[in-house]
Amino acid sequence: MIRILLLADTHLGFDYPFRPRIERRRRGPDFFRNFERALEPAYRGEVDLVVHGGDIFYRSKVPAQLVEMAFMPLRKVADKEIPVYIVPGNHERSAIPFRLLAGHPNIFIFDQPTCFLLTMRGFTLALAGFPFVRNNIREKFPYMLQQTKWSAIKADAYLLCIHQSVDGAITGPRNYTFRGGKDVIDIHDIPAEFAGVLNGHMHRFQVLEKDLRGKPVATPILYSGSTERTSFAEKDEKKGYVTLDIQTDGRNKGAVHAWTFHELPTRPMLVLECNTAGMNGKAFESWLKDRLAMIPHDSIVKIRIHGKLRSELFETIRAESIRSLAPKTMNISITLVDYRGFGEVRSRSIQREQF
Numbered sequence: 001m002i003r004i005l006l007l008a009d010t011h012l013g014f015d016y017p018f019r020p021r022i023e024r025r026r027r028g029p030d031f032f033r034n035f036e037r038a039l040e041p042a043y044r045g046e047v048d049l050v051v052h053g054g055d056i057f058y059r060s061k062v063p064a065q066l067v068e069m070a071f072m073p074l075r076k077v078a079d080k081e082i083p084v085y086i087v088p089g090n091h092e093r094s095a096i097p098f099r100l101l102a103g104h105p106n107i108f109i110f111d112q113p114t115c116f117l118l119t120m121r122g123f124t125l126a127l128a129g130f131p132f133v134r135n136n137i138r139e140k141f142p143y144m145l146q147q148t149k150w151s152a153i154k155a156d157a158y159l160l161c162i163h164q165s166v167d168g169a170i171t172g173p174r175n176y177t178f179r180g181g182k183d184v185i186d187i188h189d190i191p192a193e194f195a196g197v198l199n200g201h202m203h204r205f206q207v208l209e210k211d212l213r214g215k216p217v218a219t220p221i222l223y224s225g226s227t228e229r230t231s232f233a234e235k236d237e238k239k240g241y242v243t244l245d246i247q248t249d250g251r252n253k254g255a256v257h258a259w260t261f262h263e264l265p266t267r268p269m270l271v272l273e274c275n276t277a278g279m280n281g282k283a284f285e286s287w288l289k290d291r292l293a294m295i296p297h298d299s300i301v302k303i304r305i306h307g308k309l310r311s312e313l314f315e316t317i318r319a320e321s322i323r324s325l326a327p328k329t330m331n332i333s334i335t336l337v338d339y340r341g342f343g344e345v346r347s348r349s350i351q352r353e354q355f
């Protein structure tokens, strides 16, 4: 039996400015904290290997300091002789940060279609994978898979490590389901020889075990989801990582024997709707104070403002004014729902400042 820890979409660097223009609560440290929490079973030696399903960072160009901060925990795992496998995600187009990691003998990066072999306690595991494919993975998938040369390798079990959408994957507050698009893998193209697909890209935890018609598939597709909420679209989602066991009965190919989702702590994320019709600055302030008093102090809050604003209200909803009304432990952003043009630009600039 081999025990694996799967984490993905850690999006490190999100709201983590090294030279902040303004002092306020940042969400950046939350992302680092959950990254470390997800790796704790590895620190304790409770798993045999770690797979990161991609999007370590929140975007493709990141400062060297951030790269170093992100790699320290992974190196700590690798130093314990626990191999770490990394799938470059859509935010990892530039290969540069990986050169720093690639030198470690226990860190393996799917920077091109590859199949890594791992033998442990007499069990040989093959980990095939390739970096995120941006365009038309539906058509390219069989070729990418073939390029890993997995079928020429003898192993007790095969795993596929990728960062892609697959038919049936679900995302967003309205449960959008991926089906049949050119950037979606046809679930039937995944060879039954694979015990499981360890996947990133979907920020919601989910395990796909059926095709779009509801017919069971041979290979479960596991998305551990992101370790923190990267947007309000994820506000009601549980965040965490997955552990799974690969087992074989000797006769059959190895299979995913059990998987467990481990939830990580996240701060409350709330949307406050405000209709400003007839409101002046004072009224808005007292409305906001009342609302903020009712919610947890460490909330991440989005205020959606409806209606046309009196000019004095524009002053009140400036980011600084709002922040002065809220506990320092909160994160607050504002959206002007009914404004286009000037109003929207303004609201965007407020949002940019907040996140």
Ligand SMILES: [Mn+2]
Binding pocket: 009, 054, 055, 089, 201
């Ligand atoms: Mn992502």
